[in-house]
Amino acid sequence: TRSTRPQRMLKAVQKKATKGDPESVISAIDYFCKHSEWAMNVGDEKGSILDSVVTEVNPSTVLELGTYCGYSTVRIARLLSPGTKFITLEFNPANVTIARQIIAYAGLQDKVTVVEGSSGDLIPQMKERFGITTFDFIFLDHWKDRYLPDIKLFEECGLLRKGSVLLADNVICPGAPEYLEYVRNSPRYESRYYPAHLEYTKVEDGLEKSVFLE
Numbered sequence: 001t002r003s004t005r006p007q008r009m010l011k012a013v014q015k016k017a018t019k020g021d022p023e024s025v026i027s028a029i030d031y032f033c034k035h036s037e038w039a040m041n042v043g044d045e046k047g048s049i050l051d052s053v054v055t056e057v058n059p060s061t062v063l064e065l066g067t068y069c070g071y072s073t074v075r076i077a078r079l080l081s082p083g084t085k086f087i088t089l090e091f092n093p094a095n096v097t098i099a100r101q102i103i104a105y106a107g108l109q110d111k112v113t114v115v116e117g118s119s120g121d122l123i124p125q126m127k128e129r130f131g132i133t134t135f136d137f138i139f140l141d142h143w144k145d146r147y148l149p150d151i152k153l154f155e156e157c158g159l160l161r162k163g164s165v166l167l168a169d170n171v172i173c174p175g176a177p178e179y180l181e182y183v184r185n186s187p188r189y190e191s192r193y194y195p196a197h198l199e200y201t202k203v204e205d206g207l208e209k210s211v212f213l214e
């Protein structure tokens with residue numbers, strides 16, 4: 001039967017990238033998406049903004065919502081200090097299988113834990129299952145209608161501390177209007193928009209960075 005796009009992306013990584021070299025894995029995926037098949041990775045333009053925010057925050061605890069094939073997981077993991085606790089959540093089991101192989105190909109399997117399940121179910125389990133008190137950095141890149149309920153869940157579960165940074169992908173395209181309205185109008189967050197484009201296209205998109213104030 002026909003292969004899936006994530007399977008073809010993994011093949012492209014295994015063919016083009018160097019085992020243990022995260023930069024070559026990132027480049028191989030970007031090449032595949034620019035020249036073969038578009039895929040919903042954060043991409044190189046928004047990925048560079050992600051890199052700069054991760055570097056600035058230098059987090060000790062990281063959560064990613066929406067692993068997909070592991071592209072942003074590799075981007076983040078390659079920048080983290082030793083001993084950082086990094087968890088990424090993915091709903092689709094087929095994506096989990098591909099992501100774990102791409103992350104391992106980059107040599108970053110010891111830096112991150114890929115957990116299968118829905119964010120709504122798993123966020124309340126972070127403390128008990130993974131020994132997390134609060135997250136220093138959260139990257140939101142899963143279903144766009146989950147951004148708002150999940151940020152409220154972070155607050156309810158006491159997973160944010162003064163200075164926690166949330167970075168949300170796709171706030172323009174496909175868009176997360178309710179989330180934007182919330183973080184931009186809530187007195188509990190300081191929000192800033194980073195304009196860019198939908199990965200591998202000229203369509204307007206961007207990242208919203210929100211700092212939790214208390």
Ligand SMILES: O=C(c1ccccc1)c1ccc(O)c(O)c1[N+](=O)[O-]
Nearest residue numbers: 040041042141142143169170173174
């Ligand atoms: O929702 C889509 C989508 C919708 C329709 C068709 C393809 C993708 C999407 C598009 C770009 C993204 O960066 C992204 O993270 C997503 N996503 O699914 O989380």
Ligand SMILES: [Mg+2]
Nearest residue numbers: 042141169170
């Ligand atoms: Mg995205």
